Amino acid sequence: MPVHLSAPIASELLPIAGLRIGVAEAGIRKAGRKDVTLFLLEPGASVAGVFTSNRFCAAPVQVCREHLAAGSAIRAMVVNTGNANAGTGADGLARARATCQALADALGLQATQVLPFSTGVIMEPLPVERIVAGLPAALADAQPQHWARAAEGIMTTDTLPKATSRQLSLGGQTVSITGISKGAGMIRPNMATMLGFIATDACIDPALLQPLLHELAEASFNRITIDGDTSTNDSFMLVATQRAGHAPITALDSAEGVQLKAALLAVAQQLAQAIVRDGEGATKFITVQVEGGRTAQECRQVAYAIAHSPLVKTAFFASDPNLGRILAAVGYAGIADLDQTLIELYLDEVHVATQGGRNPAYREEDGQRVMRQSEITVRVGLGRGAAQDQVWTCDLSHDYVTINADYRS
Incomplete structure (x- = not known):
């Protein structure tokens, strides 16, 4: 739906x-x-x-x-x-x-x-x-x-x-x-x-x-x-x-x-x-907001790395706060001089990671509470500048595979 x-x-x-x-x-x-x-x-x-x-x-x-x-x-x-x-x-x-x-x-x-x-x-x-x-x-x-x-x-x-x-x-x-x-x-x-x-x-x-x-x-x-x-x-x-x-x-x-x-x-x-x-099989609408970049382009680069990751998208479908997947996507987005110790990660208002590692105050049940919502904002701080940008995506469900496997039938 x-x-x-x-x-x-x-x-x-x-x-x-x-x-x-x-x-x-x-x-x-x-x-x-x-x-x-x-x-x-x-x-x-x-x-x-x-x-x-x-x-x-x-x-x-x-x-x-x-x-x-x-x-x-x-x-x-x-x-x-x-x-x-x-x-x-x-x-x-x-x-x-x-x-x-x-x-x-x-x-x-x-x-x-x-x-x-x-x-x-x-x-x-x-x-x-x-x-x-x-x-x-x-x-x-x-x-x-x-x-x-x-x-x-x-x-x-x-x-x-x-x-x-x-x-x-x-x-x-x-x-x-x-x-x-x-x-x-x-x-x-x-x-x-x-x-x-x-x-x-x-x-x-x-x-x-x-x-x-x-x-x-x-x-x-x-x-x-x-x-x-x-x-x-x-x-x-x-x-x-x-x-x-x-x-x-x-x-x-x-x-x-x-x-x-x-x-x-x-x-x-x-x-x-x-x-x-209305994405095929979508159950969640996700805003990926990246801020603190040197340019808007590199913010988009990181946002799309997160939004395209099958591991991130399937975790959202399962409401599984396996949030290291998001950090991994930030890391492979292609910013060669990215300083991981400056990375901040939020799910809505929940502060998940700080200075490149798990926030000591973060609790798994808080992450899961947000992941169960049908609308979620992922916010990443790069700590590199004042630029920001965002993309909109959805989760990846069983139905996506079914719809596309049967598309011509």
């Missing part, structure tokens, strides 16, 4: 002016499930994207990069589940492009104005004919309020759809933000299989959208891990429809730019954390 995560309420998800969403059942892998989702953008919208760092990236990722680089005004995005169209070579690229062409023809657009996204099983041919056959139903379904349907339509092994909305006031106008994400396994975005889509009606200089998205990704989807596997298909998209009516934001460090970025980041972090809370 997801860790303190519930399905979104459709009526609480805000429509975004200038954007419609349509969802259909195309039978891509299984009958009777939503598996094709369209985002249709009115003229004037701006789009930015960040994608997986996996060099074996999927065909749709390659085509998205090409279309964004071409500079065409993006007017539509098409998402399919059930098939990742990854590890499919030239044939996969041809099928991704055929999907774009079919939707472009239906909308009177150029193929480069369409972005494709796929998620699901790797190394199987994309059934493009089923996607194309499902496009009329998805187009007929298109409505501004269909965010909850879209959140369902992009799921794979997720147990719950993931979506959220926020509003703020900019220049006397109400600005809306809505986003969805999917992912439960193969999650360690390096911008799992992870997809994220956030849209806002804010008015913002299109040139600012890509750097803004990079900042959002770094502080949200690039701070989560379930199993340390970087997917072939990770994609995170930001759409600004420019419809809110306030004066355009021309600098991210302006008062309005800071406000908008904070609201977008809150949405992105909630969506990213929802992926961890």
Whole structure:
């Protein structure tokens, strides 16, 4: 069961002016499930994207990069589940492009104005004919309020759809933000299989959208891990429809730019954390906070070493305070001049280790009490400087193995 995560309420998800969403059942892998989702953008919208760092990236990722680089005004995005169209070579690229062409023809657009996204099983041919056959139903379904349907339509092994909305006031106008994400396994975005889509009606200089998205990704989807596997298909998209009516934001460090970025980041972090809370087989949501580093990068390095350790993650699943495993992970994180006598370790408020060794006041029953919780914070002090950073992860359970052993059956 997801860790303190519930399905979104459709009526609480805000429509975004200038954007419609349509969802259909195309039978891509299984009958009777939503598996094709369209985002249709009115003229004037701006789009930015960040994608997986996996060099074996999927065909749709390659085509998205090409279309964004071409500079065409993006007017539509098409998402399919059930098939990742990854590890499919030239044939996969041809099928991704055929999907774009079919939707472009239906909308009177150029193929480069369409972005494709796929998620699901790797190394199987994309059934493009089923996607194309499902496009009329998805187009007929298109409505501004269909965010909850879209959140369902992009799921794979997720147990719950993931979506959220926020509003703020900019220049006397109400600005809306809505986003969805999917992912439960193969999650360690390096911008799992992870997809994220956030849209806002804010008015913002299109040139600012890509750097803004990079900042959002770094502080949200690039701070989560379930199993340390970087997917072939990770994609995170930001759409600004420019419809809110306030004066355009021309600098991210302006008062309005800071406000908008904070609201977008809150949405992105909630969506990213929802992926961890719904991690395959997860029973615990764990924040790993590392402070006292010389740089934020080395803090992340240590945090990910802890978050990726199967021994640490299985100990959390068992509620076993075998906390030397955390110290071991700190030690092998790759900081060559780390002074172990400066290391401090806490589980929530429980001070476990000090000056590199067991805290004389630490009691095993206190550690176990914290380990039994469904939400836990691991805090590590490095004693090297003032930098800090954090990542979010989950435990590793029997169910994770079962889900992934049976994924294609």
